[in-house]
Amino acid sequence: MSKKTIDHEKVKSLVRELLVALGDDPDREGLKETPRRIANFWRDFIEYEPGKLDTTFGAVKHNQMVCVTGMRVWSMCEHHMLPFWCDVSIAYIADDKVLGLSKFARIAHKHAHKLTLQEQLVSDISEEVREILGTNDVAVLAKGEHLCMTMRGIQTPHRMISSALDGQFHKAEQRAEFFNLVNASCL
Numbered sequence: 343m344s345k346k347t348i349d350h351e352k353v354k355s356l357v358r359e360l361l362v363a364l365g366d367d368p369d370r371e372g373l374k375e376t377p378r379r380i381a382n383f384w385r386d387f388i389e390y391e392p393g394k395l396d397t398t399f400g401a402v403k404h405n406q407m408v409c410v411t412g413m414r415v416w417s418m419c420e421h422h423m424l425p426f427w428c429d430v431s432i433a434y435i436a437d438d439k440v441l442g443l444s445k446f447a448r449i450a451h452k453h454a455h456k457l458t459l460q461e462q463l464v465s466d467i468s469e470e471v472r473e474i475l476g477t478n479d480v481a482v483l484a485k486g487e488h489l490c491m492t493m494r495g496i497q498t499p500h501r502m503i504s505s506a507l508d509g510q511f512h513k514a515e516q517r518a519e520f521f522n523l524v525n526a527s528c529l
C-alpha cells in the first residue's frame with residue numbers, strides 16, 4: 343500500500359481560513375501557532391507508521407483461543423471529522439501459526455489512523471488479521487465512544503459496541519467463549 347501523505351502547507355492555510363470564517367483573528371497571540379499545530383496533528387494522524395505487522399511464528403499445533411483485549415485506539419469519524427476512541431479486542435484460534443503480540447495493536451492503530459467509522463474499523467482489522475494468519479477463525483470486537491454523539495447532536499455519553507465474527511466464531515461455543523474472555527477483562 344502506498345504511503346499516504348498530507349499537504350501540510352495547504353492544511354495550515356485552510357485552518358487559517360477556517361479561523362477567519364469562524365469570525366476569529368488568526369493573528370492574535372493564542373491562535374498564531376494553531377494552524378501549524380493542527381497541520382502537525384493531521385500529519386501524525388494520516389502518515390502514521392504502524393511498523394511491521396506480519397511477524398508470525400510457526401509452532402507446534404496449539405489449538406487454543408488467543409484473545410487480546412483492551413487495546414485503546416483513537417480514530418476520526420468520517421461523517422463529522424470528530425474523534426472517537428475504541429477499546430479493541432481481537433481473538434483467533436491459534437493452530438500452527440501464532441501472531442506476535444504487538445502486531446494486534448499495530449494492526450488496530452493502523453486502521454484507526456484515517457477518517458473512518460467504527461464498523462469499518464472492525465471490518466478492516468478483521469480482514470488484515472485473517473489475511474496475515476491465513477485463517478478465517480478471527481473475531482474482533484470494539485467498544486467505543488464517539489464525540490460526534492457525546493459533544494454534538496444528541497449530546498449523550500454512550501458506548502457503541504460492534505463485532506465481526508468469522509470462521510469458527512460463527513459457532514455458539516466459540517462465540518460465547520470470546521465474549522466471556524472480553525467480559526472477563528472488563529471491557
Ligand SMILES: [Zn+2]
Nearest residue numbers: 419421422490
Ligand atoms: Zn460521527
